[in-house]
Amino acid sequence: MIPGLVMILFSIVLPVIPNYFRHPAMLLSVFLSSLSLFNGYGIFLEWDILGLNLILYQSDSLTFPFAIIFHIAAVLVIIFSWHNKNLMEQMATLAYAGSAIGALHAGDFFSLFIWWEATALTSVFIVFAGNTLASRNAAMRYLIIQVSSGVLLLIGTCLMLYQTGNHNLTTLDLNSDFGKFIFIAFGIKAAFPLLNGWLQDSYPESSVTGTVALSAFTTKLAIYALARTFPGTDSLIWIGAIMTAFPVFFAVIENDLRRVLSFSLNNQLGFMVVGIGIGTELSLNGTVAHAFVHIIYKALLFMSMGAVLYRTGTTKASELGGLYKYMPLTTIFCIVGAMSISAFPLFSGFVAKSLIMSSLGGAGMVLIYFVLFFASAGVLEHSGIKIPYFAFFAHERKTSVKEAPLNMLIAMGIAAFLCIGIGVYPRYLYQILPYAVEYQPYTLDHIISQLQLLVFAILAFLFLIKFKLYPSEIKSTVLNSDWFYRRMLPGIGRPFFKMISNVIEKFYFNLGFVFNFLLGKSKKYNNSSFIKVTTPSFATLILIIVLFIMLLIAVI
Amino acid sequence: MKKNDLKKFGKIFTKYLLIISILLILLDFTFHRHAYFSIEEIYGFPAFFGFISFVFIVLVGKWLRKFLMRKEDYYDE
Known part of the structure; x- marks a missing residue:
């Protein structure tokens, strides 16, 4: 089966x-x-x-x-x-x-x-x-x-x-x-x-x-x-690189933490798409490994925010903070997820992302390499810091809430265990990858390089908070590409549709007038609904437009 | 629990983070760090790059609010 x-x-x-x-x-x-x-x-x-x-x-x-x-x-x-x-x-x-x-x-x-x-x-x-x-x-x-x-x-x-x-x-x-x-x-x-x-x-x-x-x-x-x-389609490298970079700016200003995670998800997909675009055995392994670990830590982060939503009724950063006292286990699990996605050594993100970065390095793609390096700092910003900081810390909370239910804690616990387990023993993950490639993620060069990036990015966060440069959380909607079909299309479409429907309505009205005129002399049919032409309803209008389009296509 | 728990924790966190960051920079001088591109091998380059990227992302994001931010009920009709 x-x-x-x-x-x-x-x-x-x-x-x-x-x-x-x-x-x-x-x-x-x-x-x-x-x-x-x-x-x-x-x-x-x-x-x-x-x-x-x-x-x-x-x-x-x-x-x-x-x-x-x-x-x-x-x-x-x-x-x-x-x-x-x-x-x-x-x-x-x-x-x-x-x-x-x-x-x-x-x-x-x-x-x-x-x-x-x-x-x-x-x-x-x-x-x-x-x-x-x-x-x-x-x-x-x-x-x-x-x-x-x-x-x-x-x-x-x-x-x-x-x-x-x-x-x-x-x-x-x-x-x-x-x-x-x-x-x-x-x-x-x-x-x-x-x-x-x-x-x-x-x-x-x-x-x-x-x-x-x-x-x-x-x-x-x-x-x-x-x-x-x-695999190996060049344009995917560029598409992927853009995908890693642009959501990080949106994630900075988004207030709903689950939406921040959705932007972060988008950014993570970018890393995988770049791996597909390079198309070498190492990079495809990287894509698969990244998808594998990503599903776990992204689920973990969404679960921790789900638990917060379940207990407090909101995931808006502007209304959260200080939950570490009331939901300590959820806090820890969230931080494990945050460190995994930020690719700290000994966490699962590190052993997967390294494969993609190495294949970029091996192929000599300087620009894309540094775009992804830059995006890594972005990942740390929105998923590594923003999510745990605004949900669990930021400021003290006045009203108390309960810790997440047991089943949620178990699910988060398993996910957190897998995040660390894969990070510490990556060879089990590497064994199931599509291609047999020898790879050692834990070299001193690589660990130091990654730690420098992450630790100094956290320092930058503390610096921005200290000097009040970090944008405060504001209740708001951040425009995204769904704007095109939620606002722009209706904006253009509605007047256009109204114009067409006016024309059709007028046509039917006049048709009715003609009928009346032709038959008006005959007393028998006067005022009879038998020949009366009604102006079409909204749904009928749409049907008429669809039929016209079909006719047009048939003619072409 | 006292009210300033979070502040105390923040101070301790900052202190240790500073120590770690200094150690990481010093480590760079003890051995030659290999990387794929020579620019990354410059002393403290990843640290510098991480710090600058982070500040850049946050400040650009903040600036983008001018164009992208709408009221919370923007899409509600």
Whole structure:
């Protein structure tokens, strides 16, 4: 059976399982799915349908590490949400994780497309489960963007099949037509610059537990897909470098700490994209290793902020601070996550990021190397310092709150343990990477260099705080690329739409007038609704416009 | 617990951080630190780069507020 499918089946029967046994059942399904990890590499399931050969289950050295970490992430999410009785969110989470795992094992673009849309359709319910007006609106926008990505993937796949007669999941050339479609489809989910708005828009609107689930799968699935189809594509190096750099400025001024983490997620994806762009064995190993450790520490950071949200009702930096006294364990776990993402030696971020930096150094790419070096200081700023500082320290808190519930602490504890464990014993991580490469992250040169960067960046923070140069937290909205479709498009679209609808309304009004005029002399039909032309309603207007566009396309 | 716990902790933290940072710079003089690019091998370069980058990021971010910051209910209709 396809890995992950068992989780979807369990998700379907979840409503008939008594509340008390739902989470154990969810864990059981993940366990059953994880047994597939022992199957080894190869093609296990094919299906001939409509003259197409679909490879539904294949596995190799690239899918393997992703499959492991997706299962781990699913377990973490389930434990973290043990207290959550929201059935819709439970079902969506399990099916979402299952779809993401299924997608990893697709061997052709059509199967990938099916899973690609499945992750979109299941995860939208997680955003929806945020259960506020903002989250519902964000869910609709999220759905449109995610499904568009799937549609682009489908167009690319069909073009590819038409032009080459092949639809297997292989490396593609960006110069081909279909390559461009597929590239953009992946780029949307990987949150490329300007295609990133959905991420910071939807993730922070989800529930306490939902964000943790969301942070793990969609974007890393896109990274996997890019690593499989576009390794060594030069433009990815630049795209990735921009992705590492630009979110750090947004993260400085963002007030909602979960949104800060979403910007940080974007920046981390940049490192992985650069690794794919370089395309050497070392750099691809770096990308996979980074995705692996990133899922754990990002989940840990989102969990700690989830715990804060659960206990205080907010993650706004302007309203938090001083929680270290009341949530000491959460504070410690958050700091472990913060040190991991900042790549302190002995933490997991260090052993993964080093691979990418070394491959950049080895390839002699000075500029990109220093952009990423600069972005590393940025990571320290927003995830390493801002998150723990404004949530747990900053100033004393007046009202007391309780420590996070036990299940949350256990989930955070496991994640923190993994962060340090991988940092101290990186060889286990290196063993499961796609390529066998000898690499030693802990050289004295490297440790000193990294520590100098980090320690002096922290000094800079203290310096800025001391001289009151650090921007204070202000309740605000920071404009991001979602502005284009939340403000600019409606801004242009509404008057334009109004103009067209006026024209159509006038046309129907006059049509009615003509009818009346022609038939007006006949007393029989006067004032009869039988021939009366009504002006169309709003929905009808849209239908008319759509029909016109279709006609236009047909003519062309 | 007293009110100035956080301040006390901050002072201790700053003190140790300063000691560590001085040690890190001194360490640079004890051996030749290899790096991929010669500029990174200059004494204390990563430290300098980290400090400057951090200040740059924060100040540019602060400046960007002029263009990017809107009211909290900006998107609410």
